[in-house]
Amino acid sequence: ISTVAVSQLGLKTSLLDYITKWMQTYGICVLDRFLSEDEGLKILEEIKTLYNKGKFKAGQLVKGRGGGSSKEIRGDLIMWTDGTEPDCVSIGNLISKMDSIVMGCQGKSSEFTISGRTKAMLACYPGNGTQYVKHVDNPSCDGRRITCIYYLNKNWDSQINGGLLRIYPEGQDIVANIEPLFNRLLLFWSDRRNPHEVFPAYATRYAVTVWYFD
Ligand SMILES: O=C(O)CNC(=O)c1n[nH]c2ccccc2c1=O
Numbered sequence: 601i602s603t604v605a606v607s608q609l610g611l612k613t614s615l616l617d618y619i620t621k622w623m624q625t626y627g628i629c630v631l632d633r634f635l636s637e638d639e640g641l642k643i644l645e646e647i648k649t650l651y652n653k654g655k656f657k658a659g660q661l662v663k664g665r666g667g668g669s670s671k672e673i674r675g676d677l678i679m680w681t682d683g684t685e686p687d688c689v690s691i692g693n694l695i696s697k698m699d700s701i702v703m704g705c706q707g708k709s710s711e712f713t714i715s716g717r718t719k720a721m722l723a724c725y726p727g728n729g730t731q732y733v734k735h736v737d738n739p740s741c742d743g744r745r746i747t748c749i750y751y752l753n754k755n756w757d758s759q760i761n762g763g764l765l766r767i768y769p770e771g772q773d774i775v776a777n778i779e780p781l782f783n784r785l786l787l788f789w790s791d792r793r794n795p796h797e798v799f800p801a802y803a804t805r806y807a808v809t810v811w812y813f814d
């Protein structure tokens with residue numbers, strides 16, 4: 601995570617200023633077309649391959665309507681990677697580009713005092729009506745400051761496929777409805793300022809999440 605990476609990316613400070621302003625004003629920032637179409641497709645292919653190899657494990661098991669354990673429907677499925685494995689090269693590239701913008705915002709606002717991050721969590725909602733109930737990512741000051749999610753879902757339409765992310769910014773009577781669109785990057789403060797939920801998804805829904813620590 602170096603400033604050299606930022607300059608190599610040729611990131612104009614205007615992008616970093618844009619991110620900082622949105623994070624300060626709304627606590628949420630959406631960047632569309634974050635990578636090139638080709639890079640996005642490579643990441644999607646890597647994730648599908650990993651998923652089809654059965655490398656994802658149950659993120660949360662939810663009780664089916666029957667209530668009994670036999671009725672458990674599969675919830676979201678997840679896999680952790682630091683992007684250095686041979687079959688995660690494009691995911692590794694995504695992580696370093698996420699690092700470049702989050703670290704690039706260092707010093708632009710007191711809230712961006714970032715000292716590290718988690719590995720990347722690859723998540724798949726298998727499209728059987730799986731949802732993620734309203735929650736706060738970091739309700740207990742566990743150090744996570746920023747949630748950074750990259751979506752990979754081509755031609756997604758929440759009217760048909762569900763899977764909308766709805767954020768309820770604390771103290772505001774507005775909500776943010778975010779479609780999990782291909783090549784879209786989302787950042788938001790991980791703490792109580794941003795309770796959020798994922799509506800039931802009726803098509804396979806992929807995302808890559810990294811949490812940044814202060
Ligand atoms: O995919 C989204 O749009 C938002 N996603 C979330 O808020 C979210 N938050 N916390 C998690 C913890 C473990 C496994 C999956 C998750 C998860 O999808």
Ligand SMILES: [Fe+2]
Nearest residue numbers: 735736737796
């Ligand atoms: Fe979350």
